[in-house]
Amino acid sequence: MAETHRRRSDATRAAIRDAARERFAADGYERATIRAIASDARIDPSMVIRYFNSKEKLFAAAAEFDLQLPDSRSIAHAEAGWALVGHFLDRWEGDDTLLALLRTAVTHAAAAERIRAVFADQLAPLLAELCDDRAQVPTRAGLVATQMLGLALSRYVLGIGPITELDRDAIIAWLGPTIHRYITARNPTDASPLTTSP
Amino acid sequence: MAETHRRRSDATRAAIRDAARERFAADGYERATIRAIASDARIDPSMVIRYFNSKEKLFAAAAEFDLQLPDSRSIAHAEAGWALVGHFLDRWEGDDTLLALLRTAVTHAAAAERIRAVFADQLAPLLAELCDDRAQVPTRAGLVATQMLGLALSRYVLGIGPITELDRDAIIAWLGPTIHRYITARNPTDASPLTTSP
DNA sequence: AGCTTAAGCCAACAGCTGTTGACACGTCGA
DNA sequence: TCGACGTGTCAACAGCTGTTGGCTTAAGCT
Structure with a gap:
């Protein structure tokens, strides 16, 4: 009934x-x-x-969208950066929605807000389980956003030749270390307790 | 006369x-x-x-735009990545043109072409002097584009909170190593002559 | 059957767009 | 003084936009 x-x-x-x-x-x-x-x-x-x-x-x-991020227990923490890049590529190529959000967000406030929400509400919670200092999670999620959105923009929207020609493995190999560092590296602006020199 | x-x-x-x-x-x-x-x-x-x-x-x-990149002799090669991030930030905040290009390129083919040209004709020649393997220069320029365009998109267009709040020094500290690696690191997909394991 | 209601099409609205041509003002040189 | 021309305004065009109301068809129920 x-x-x-x-x-x-x-x-x-x-x-x-x-x-x-x-x-x-x-x-x-x-x-x-x-x-x-x-x-x-x-x-x-x-x-x-x-x-x-x-x-x-x-x-x-x-434009409703779910990143469908895996659980933090199902990914090896040592390879989290590479795994995230691969996951983003999958979600981007398997679903028009992210591309629609990206294309519209540039001129449409509601779409921009939706993108911000994706990274703040879906990515950040995962990062919170991957790294220890909770206060830095929003910044780290934002940094991941800059690199992943920039990749999508360059590859799917602008069509920058050398980037569209890279295959999936090459992108993971190049961007994986970047994302991994944004997730796990110590805040580079923190003064080290032992040395303050750059 | x-x-x-x-x-x-x-x-x-x-x-x-x-x-x-x-x-x-x-x-x-x-x-x-x-x-x-x-x-x-x-x-x-x-x-x-x-x-x-x-x-x-x-x-x-x-939308005519000149990146006004410095000469390769005037920047320390060991700090090239950090210097480039700072230069991009300066150009972005001192001139509306790049933002105009970014906002229009998403729906306007001529603007997208102009952005591609900026990275291919202005950034790539500089990279050609900074790294040795010429064949990889377009790829490296494209990788730099993904990170720098993604930063501009997140910071100036989408307004992702944690990114807009970062100050200039923090951005340079976070993104500098990324750009530096895209410029100078060995191609990660090349099989090493000594070891082929990841 | 016949009645109800959902599903779809057509025509039109008011507003905005890029673009055009005709007309008015002012400032020069002859 | 007169004319020519550079500089600017006004009004209008054809086309497209999101949106609306009325009409027609088809389906579903009793």
Whole structure:
């Protein structure tokens, strides 16, 4: 009982959401027009509004994202940096949503907030289990963000040649040590108790 | 002789270009409307077109950028990574143009191409003098791009809290080693002649 | 069957966009 | 003084945008 009837509209609702995600990922917020999204979903533009009330809310529905980070116990701490790079690559290439968020966040405040939330609410808790000094976790999560978002920007959005040509293993090999250091290295601005020289 | 007359229009032309740069930097390409730019420059929208023929050409004029990288002889090779991070920060905070390029490049192909050119034509030649294996220079320049663009994106566009709060010295201390490794470290995917284990 | 209601299409709105052409003001040189 | 020209304003265009309301069809229930 309380069986929710599976209406026919659920299919088109999902079709609209998926088409919206692809358009946002490919064109950004303003160029992803409702008419284009509707056309992709083989539906009338007015239906998009009927189902999602406004473009803003359609975006909110299309841009829900879960990093699906593994549990801290299932990754070897000594290889955490490399594992994280690989995981990000997987999530990026298997799901349009992150690309949609990145393309829209540059001009759309709600998308930027969503990206901030991804790193603060999903990545930071994992880092909290990987490193000991809790106060530094937000900074470390932010540093990881700079490198991983920069990779995605360069590779998937800007199409910087030498970066798009690197294969998965090469990226992990190059960026792995960077991420690992951001997670585990001592704060380089802390004055050492033994030596204060750089 | 052949003295170019300094016309009054030169001032307004420059005003339009500066206003355009600020708007592109703040709003991205599509939201930076000609009417808004004209309003900032206290001029009629039609004048913008008269002076620059089209929005596209206005953008091209407003987005000319020179990284102003120092000569390879004037930086200590052992500190090149840290020096580069500092230089990027200076260029980013002293000139709207890079931010305008970053904001527009996400949806505008010409801007993306311009960013690619900055790293390929301005950064790569410097790296060519800093490291020995020439074949790897484009890859290394691209890697530097991923980290520096990611920093700018996180700090100036997305406003990731912990990153915006870092001061200049902290950023240099954290990212310096990363950039330095991208410039100088041996290709991590090369099999070592002595050991092939990771 | 017939009635209800969901699902979809069509046409239109008000607003904004880049761009254009016609007209007015002012400042020069002859 | 007159004309030419550089500089600027006004009004309007065609096209696109998100959004709305009314109409038509199809499905589901009794």
